[in-house]
Amino acid sequence: MKVLNLxxxxxxxxxxxxLEDRERPLNDRGRKACVLMAxxxxxxVSGFDYVVASPAVRAQETIDGIANVIGFSDWYTEEHxxxxxxxxxxRCVSSLADAYDEALVVGHNPAITEFCNYKTDARIDNVPTCxxxxxxxxxxxxxxxxxxxxxLLDFITPR
Numbered sequence: 001m002k003v004l005n006l007x008x009x010x011x012x013x014x015x016x017x018x019l020e021d022r023e024r025p026l027n028d029r030g031r032k033a034c035v036l037m038a039x040x041x042x043x044x045v046s047g048f049d050y051v052v053a054s055p056a057v058r059a060q061e062t063i064d065g066i067a068n069v070i071g072f073s074d075w076y077t078e079e080h081x082x083x084x085x086x087x088x089x090x091r092c093v094s095s096l097a098d099a100y101d102e103a104l105v106v107g108h109n110p111a112i113t114e115f116c117n118y119k120t121d122a123r124i125d126n127v128p129t130c131x132x133x134x135x136x137x138x139x140x141x142x143x144x145x146x147x148x149x150x151x152l153l154d155f156i157t158p159r
Contacts, residue, residue, distance in 0.1 A: 002137045002145065003153070004093060005045060005104040008112050010034050010065065010130040012058040022082060026061045033130035033158040034065025041132055042070050044154050045104075050096060051075035053106035054082045062130065063106045081107045086114035096142040103142075119145070120152040131157045 010030030026034075053063045055077045063075050080092050089111040096103055113127045120135055127133060134154040137145050 001101065002139055002142055003102040004135045004137065004145070004150070005041075005048065005102070006112050006115065006127070006133045006135070007041075007062065007066070007104060007106045008109055008127045008129055008131045009054070009056065009059040009062040009106060010037075012129075022056045025057050026065070030058070030062070030129065031065055034062055035069055036158050037130050037132060037156070038066045038069030040156050041066065044132075044134060044156070045102065048072070048102055048104040049100035050103040051106075052078050052081065052092075052096075052103070054108060055079055056082050056108070059106045059108070063104075075104075075106075081105065084108055084111050086111045086118060089115050090119070090146055094143045094146045098141050098143075100142075116152065116155075119148075120150050122152040122155065124155065127155075128157050128159070131155070 010026050010033045012024040013027040053059045053075055078092055113124055116122050116124050116133050135150040136153050137148050137150040139148050
């Protein structure tokens with residue numbers, strides 16, 4: 001059994017017009033959403049075996065904000081998670097080490113919304129910023145996720 005937790009980055013700032021997309025930080029609303037969502041996530045999940053995030057500043061600040069409240073400090077950064085394509089997200093998930101049964105992946109839309117809709121029977125219009133989805137796959141290998149359908153266990157948002 002593998003459980004995939006997907007977290008969309010929190011609300012980012014558009015106030016600095018010269019910044020590249022990857023460099024945009026969280027705005028105040030995004031930072032507050034992390035503090036609001038962290039206890040909700042902690043109630044659903046007893047812990048993560050592996051945590052990985054997109055290298056985008058807004059994704060890194062999101063996981064940092066969640067981690068500060070929940071109380072973990074280790075996560076990895078994966079270049080390929082800076083994607084908006086659900087198939088690339090699926091490839092990243094498929095490459096996770098099988099030693100981990102519960103993973104948290106922090107990334108971007110529309111990849112997260114589309115992944116949830118293609119890989120489960122959920123019909124989510126949009127995973128909002130700082131939205132969290134928890135999916136269980138009845139497989140023993142992350143590689144098998146690519147050929148499997150999962151069950152959406154939880155879907156929570158900051159609102």
